[in-house]
Amino acid sequence: MQDASGHALVQFQQLGRDFRQKSGLLGARRSLRAVHDVNLSVLHGEVLGVVGESGCGKSTLGRMAVGLLTPSRGVVRIAGRSLYDKKEHKDHARFRRSLSGLVQMIFQDPYSSLNPRMRIGESVAEPLVCSGLVPGRTAGADPLAGGGETARSLDRGEITRRTLDMLAQVGLDADAAKRYPHEFSGGQRQRVAIARALITRPAFVVCDEPTSSLDASVQSQVLNLLRDMQEKLGLAYLFISHDLAVVRHMSDRVAVMYQGLVVEEGEAEALFTRPLHPYTQLLLESVPGFAGRAASAPAVAAKLAPLSLAPSRQHCPFAPRCSQRMPVCLESPPELHFVSEPQGAASENDAAPTVNRTMDSTGGLCPQSAPTAGPPEKTKQGRTEDTALAQQPGARRVRCRLFI
Ligand code: SF4
Numbered sequence: 580m581q582d583a584s585g586h587a588l589v590q591f592q593q594l595g596r597d598f599r600q601k602s603g604l605l606g607a608r609r610s611l612r613a614v615h616d617v618n619l620s621v622l623h624g625e626v627l628g629v630v631g632e633s634g635c636g637k638s639t640l641g642r643m644a645v646g647l648l649t650p651s652r653g654v655v656r657i658a659g660r661s662l663y664d665k666k667e668h669k670d671h672a673r674f675r676r677s678l679s680g681l682v683q684m685i686f687q688d689p690y691s692s693l694n695p696r697m698r699i700g701e702s703v704a705e706p707l708v709c710s711g712l713v714p715g716r717t718a719g720a721d722p723l724a725g726g727g728e729t730a731r732s733l734d735r736g737e738i739t740r741r742t743l744d745m746l747a748q749v750g751l752d753a754d755a756a757k758r759y760p761h762e763f764s765g766g767q768r769q770r771v772a773i774a775r776a777l778i779t780r781p782a783f784v785v786c787d788e789p790t791s792s793l794d795a796s797v798q799s800q801v802l803n804l805l806r807d808m809q810e811k812l813g814l815a816y817l818f819i820s821h822d823l824a825v826v827r828h829m830s831d832r833v834a835v836m837y838q839g840l841v842v843e844e845g846e847a848e849a850l851f852t853r854p855l856h857p858y859t860q861l862l863l864e865s866v867p868g869f870a871g872r873a874a875s876a877p878a879v880a881a882k883l884a885p886l887s888l889a890p891s892r893q894h895c896p897f898a899p900r901c902s903q904r905m906p907v908c909l910e911s912p913p914e915l916h917f918v919s920e921p922q923g924a925a926s927e928n929d930a931a932p933t934v935n936r937t938m939d940s941t942g943g944l945c946p947q948s949a950p951t952a953g954p955p956e957k958t959k960q961g962r963t964e965d966t967a968l969a970q971q972p973g974a975r976r977v978r979c980r981l982f983i
Contacts, residue, residue: 700756845975
């Protein structure tokens, strides 16, 4: 759902982030590309899952989405306004100050995300103070459209009432407000972190691996709480996790990242039942029994073994590990392309469209091994608007030469 001005709630446009890294004895510096060329959007009330292996840039993307990390390139727009471009609006400083009332983040580690010296009540109420909703101060009418609470003054009684109300909503009693973080279990601390993130009634929340440090028995409770709060408050989530089952349970749409790039994006069910990109297929096969796919550890390990090809920005980033690599894959990196849902692939048991190719001794495509099954029906639209994609059931964007 778009807001009245026609914007998605959050937009990433050509977003990229590099880090400088020392390498070698002499400490020569080199640039590490953590996130590159990301174009995504999150609609109001939507959950966009982000999956990928460790180090693929998921958390970097999440931190840029909430203003914790400045991008090297590209734009992050919240409610139509650039998060990092100071020149775009005269009141950019006030926009940044009021951001905690519009976007929030739930971190992976509930132990380090809470100040051990602050009582739970103070920690939960703190974002209200930071967002300008403090006693005796009136920030004035907030022009932000499509989310967040209108800025106004709150008296201490109202702050206390809202803190206790939020604690109750996440399943903690009023007594918790007087206690310190070390008195709680990991699951209870994550509930506190959720209360702290949601007390300003934000429109957009980045959940960065919110359950990965919790016991399995507590994970489902926290996930159900996140889902309930999302539905109740109409929140939009950027839900980051390496756990495919969790992302499938939580997400409306999913983006798969590999080496800082989005390689496939689409509706969650379509993507998990009919993955198109070779990396997505491999990711799903690596989880035994996931989505009814037979997993064979030796087969996956063999596919993951790098071929004799060094990583390079000059070719497809997945080429060193891709079992369907073609000579053309080494000529230039592929762009994201819109791919429509393959004909007759509507049921869960239908296999993803595949191109049956064999590899020659160098890992390239044998010239005589023409594909026996063609790539799925495609359009020539190239990069499309995410909103258009969202309207096409089962459609997605894929960064792979098999679909170009
Ligand atoms: S572009 Fe080529 S190497 Fe890259 S994922 Fe597709 S088939 Fe594999």
